[in-house]
Amino acid sequence: MHAKKHPDYIAEQDRFVFTKSYIQLLLEAARNNETEYREHIRQAIMNLNSGDSSLGYISLLTNAKFLEMTEREHRHLERVQHRPYFARIDFQNTSQSAPETLYIGKISLFDRESQEDIIVDWRSPIANVYYDGRLGRVSYEVEDGMIEGDLSLKRQYIIEDGALQEIRDIDITTKDELLQQSLGGNAESRLTEIVSTIQEEQNRIIRADLYHPLIVQGVAGSGKTTIALHRIAYYIYKHAQYFAPESMMILAPSKLFLTYISDVLPELGVDQVQQTTFLDFVTECINVKLVFTRMDEALVDLLQEEDMQAKREKERLLSFKGSLPFAKMISRYMQDIERSLLPQEDFCIGTLTVYKYERLRRLFLYEYKYLPVYKRIDKLKRVLQNHVKAKKKEMEARIIEHYDSKIERALLIRDATRRKETVIRLMDKKEALLKEFQKECRTAVASYIKKFPKKDVFSYYKELLQSAENMRKYGPEGLSETIIANMTASLRKRKFHYEVGDAAALLYLQHHLYGVKKNIKIKSIIIDEAQDYTLFEMFVLKKVCGTELFTILGDLSQGIHGYRGIKDWDLLIKRIFPKANYLTLQSSYRTTIEIMNVANAVLTGHSDVRVPIAIPVVRHGNRPVFQKYEGAAALQEAVECFVKEGKQHGFKSFALLGRTKEECNELYLLLQEKLPCALMTEQQELRHNMLSILPVHVAKGLEFDCVGIVSYKERFTKDELDVKLMYVAMTRPLHQLTVFAQQEEDVLLNSIDHSLLDWQS
Ligand SMILES: Nc1ncnc2c1ncn2[C@@H]1O[C@H](COP(=O)(O)OP(=O)(O)OP(=O)(O)O)[C@@H](O)[C@H]1O
Numbered sequence: 001m002h003a004k005k006h007p008d009y010i011a012e013q014d015r016f017v018f019t020k021s022y023i024q025l026l027l028e029a030a031r032n033n034e035t036e037y038r039e040h041i042r043q044a045i046m047n048l049n050s051g052d053s054s055l056g057y058i059s060l061l062t063n064a065k066f067l068e069m070t071e072r073e074h075r076h077l078e079r080v081q082h083r084p085y086f087a088r089i090d091f092q093n094t095s096q097s098a099p100e101t102l103y104i105g106k107i108s109l110f111d112r113e114s115q116e117d118i119i120v121d122w123r124s125p126i127a128n129v130y131y132d133g134r135l136g137r138v139s140y141e142v143e144d145g146m147i148e149g150d151l152s153l154k155r156q157y158i159i160e161d162g163a164l165q166e167i168r169d170i171d172i173t174t175k176d177e178l179l180q181q182s183l184g185g186n187a188e189s190r191l192t193e194i195v196s197t198i199q200e201e202q203n204r205i206i207r208a209d210l211y212h213p214l215i216v217q218g219v220a221g222s223g224k225t226t227i228a229l230h231r232i233a234y235y236i237y238k239h240a241q242y243f244a245p246e247s248m249m250i251l252a253p254s255k256l257f258l259t260y261i262s263d264v265l266p267e268l269g270v271d272q273v274q275q276t277t278f279l280d281f282v283t284e285c286i287n288v289k290l291v292f293t294r295m296d297e298a299l300v301d302l303l304q305e306e307d308m309q310a311k312r313e314k315e316r317l318l319s320f321k322g323s324l325p326f327a328k329m330i331s332r333y334m335q336d337i338e339r340s341l342l343p344q345e346d347f348c349i350g351t352l353t354v355y356k357y358e359r360l361r362r363l364f365l366y367e368y369k370y371l372p373v374y375k376r377i378d379k380l381k382r383v384l385q386n387h388v389k390a391k392k393k394e395m396e397a398r399i400i401e402h403y404d405s406k407i408e409r410a411l412l413i414r415d416a417t418r419r420k421e422t423v424i425r426l427m428d429k430k431e432a433l434l435k436e437f438q439k440e441c442r443t444a445v446a447s448y449i450k451k452f453p454k455k456d457v458f459s460y461y462k463e464l465l466q467s468a469e470n471m472r473k474y475g476p477e478g479l480s481e482t483i484i485a486n487m488t489a490s491l492r493k494r495k496f497h498y499e500v501g502d503a504a505a506l507l508y509l510q511h512h513l514y515g516v517k518k519n520i521k522i523k524s525i526i527i528d529e530a531q532d533y534t535l536f537e538m539f540v541l542k543k544v545c546g547t548e549l550f551t552i553l554g555d556l557s558q559g560i561h562g563y564r565g566i567k568d569w570d571l572l573i574k575r576i577f578p579k580a581n582y583l584t585l586q587s588s589y590r591t592t593i594e595i596m597n598v599a600n601a602v603l604t605g606h607s608d609v610r611v612p613i614a615i616p617v618v619r620h621g622n623r624p625v626f627q628k629y630e631g632a633a634a635l636q637e638a639v640e641c642f643v644k645e646g647k648q649h650g651f652k653s654f655a656l657l658g659r660t661k662e663e664c665n666e667l668y669l670l671l672q673e674k675l676p677c678a679l680m681t682e683q684q685e686l687r688h689n690m691l692s693i694l695p696v697h698v699a700k701g702l703e704f705d706c707v708g709i710v711s712y713k714e715r716f717t718k719d720e721l722d723v724k725l726m727y728v729a730m731t732r733p734l735h736q737l738t739v740f741a742q743q744e745e746d747v748l749l750n751s752i753d754h755s756l757l758d759w760q761s
Pocket residue numbers: 179182183190191192194197198199202218219220221222223224225226227555558589590700701702703731
């Protein structure tokens with residue numbers, strides 16, 4: 001309802017004006033405080049050189065801290081000043097005599113004098129009833145229990161250009177109009193924060209127990225990416241002392257994806273969260289410039305392989321490399337390295353045994369077990385050096401004492417010449433022995449340590465994989481000879497060039513043998529598009545990061561890397577995260593009912609779906625179009641028309657998706673002269689207002705207003721991989737989907753219910 005027509009308009013407008021002016025007051029105060037703190041800091045710096053500078057330091061640090069806090073508050077207030085809140089609830093706690101009115105916004109604000117809430121943060125416990133509760137009896141959780149009460153009003157506001165535009169009261173029957181409106185927008189305005197329209201099932205995930213791992217199976221467009229980011233904001237709010245933003249890490253599928261999500265966290269008031277890809281994380285941990293063949297290159301290789309037998313073998317190899325049996329194989333191999341590393345001898349200085357082998361072995365294998373293997377060598381070295389230092393004095397004293405007593409006895413010899421000769425001989429001997437002993441003391445530790453083999457992580461890895469014998473020895477029983485042969489052949493010649501499937505193994509070896517080079521202080525990890533990870537990768541991440549606090553979000557129906565990735569969440573829970581909570585998201589918010597119906601039909605018609613299929617939230621649009629064409633010129637024309645019509649409807653972002661990179665190159669060559677377009681790779685940023693041409697696997701996780709899927713030189717087969725690619729492609733558009741092909745079967749549309757599409761030729 002238009003704000004002015006609402007019966008409470010005057011009261012709401014007053015409240016709105018009051019809140020905005022209060023924020024202005026605080027902003028002004030923040031500006032003044034900043035100037036003051038800066039001046040204090042300047043003075044403190046000037047005073048630092050004077051005699052007693054400790055007071056100066058304290059003043060400097062205190063003022064710097066205050067300045068930082070004020071600047072943060074300033075930033076937050078500036079962000080919300082034009083739209084301070086988005087909702088209101090009237091809630092009466094059972095112990096209260098009247099309902100309390102609470103305005104919900106992105107930050108909390110209270111009256112500095114009365115201490116009363118002006119705005120409550122969307123992450124606060126009571127805000128939960130806005131997301132969760134229907135009108136009537138509701139409850140929410142607080143630290144020491146549950147609060148029950150009555151929710152008598154749930155109201156949403158549309159605020160634009162700093163003015164109250166609409167006021168909507170939500171009752172049980174009213175659909176969430178704000179959600180509808182927000183979903184009707186363009187891709188450019190989407191994927192920012194969705195705090196005002198978070199849905200109940202999404203809210204459960206954002207607020208799910210922070211001290212347990214969480215695994216979320218969510219259909220395409222169910223908000224997994226968005227929710228992951230909101231969960232981070234929630235974490236930081238709820239446990240600010242424990243979860244600093246720097247202690248959280250987001251693992252995203254590509255750099256392109258990272259730029260795509262980069263605006264959301266600052267919008268939510270969160271900076272400094274670590275954001276990276278799995279391969280970059282591994283490279284940082286090993287701290288050597290490594291080149292990994294990316295996952296999509298393995299995918300392209302599979303898509304291009306026409307020999308089915310060869311394709312299956314490649315898949316089996318990739319699948320083994322991602323499996324826990326492979327992790328076990330590496331682990332057995334590392335145990336052998338660990339056991340064989342220590343020289344099988346006592347540690348001696350000359351003929352003097354200082355440490356027995358058995359004792360050294362016990363130290364190395366058991367007492368220092370908490371350290372990575374090669375770090376134990378350093379530890380042992382330090383212990384031996386200290387021991388030698390202590391022993392040296394004692395031994396020197398013994399040698400001196402031994403010879404001095406001999407010399408004393410020699411002095412009693414009657415014959416003067418013999419006496420002189422004997423004393424000189426003994427003194428020389430003593431001297432020589434002391435020198436010899438001192439020399440041995442200096443070199444004993446170094447020459448003992450030299451006996452440990454010096455190899456890097458790559459040599460160890462190669463020694464394992466390049467020897468069929470080693471693989472049989474350490475691998476699982478019955479490991480296929482074809483896998484062994486393919487594995488030995490798979491390692492690239494160049495030292496630092498590896499396949500994506502090697503990354504987990506290298507990281508595991510690095511972690512266990514040397515320790516990772518990165519200073520890891522991560523307490524919580526958020527993994528998006530988790531279906532593309534292997535169990536081995538999950539296992540090693542958990543080991544290296546030393547935490548269980550993972551939030552893992554993915555969709556098995558989009559598992560285009562299923563040949564290597566996770567096929568079943570149960571297995572992940574059982575084998576790696578037994579304490580995990582598992583939740584599902586079934587509503588899809590991105591696309592229209594018409595598009596989602598076609599995507600679901602293609603998926604269920606061609607593959608055995610084991611996860612819930614998507615239910616689109618009520619938003620209708622045009623039926624997807626099947627555009628048949630004959631010849632390159634016709635395709636050119638059809639694509640041109642698709643973009644032109646989309647623009648006429650006010651759409652801004654357009655993508656043309658091809659099956660592989662090669663197919664996209666061909667499309668680019670065909671279209672570049674006709675219309676402005678860009679060939680996208682994972683390394684680039686998306687460019688709006690022109691047609692982006694990209695392979696489906698690169699578009700995974702992204703969204704566009706209008707999407708065209710093309711079969712030009714290549715066709716989508718009935719193979720599971722192609723079906724999933726098609727599903728991913730079909731779930732990218734927000735508003736319009738057009739499929740271009742020479743015949744229906746090239747795009748898996750031949751057996752589809754005809755009424756679902758608009759057939760054009
Ligand atoms: N509660 C919501 N309110 C408004 N928009 C929403 C909501 N939930 C999701 N969306 C929108 O739906 C779209 C899809 O969200 P998102 O990309 O996070 O989904 P996803 O599950 O990661 O999708 P996919 O697996 O297909 O990549 C985004 O535009 C997002 O802004």
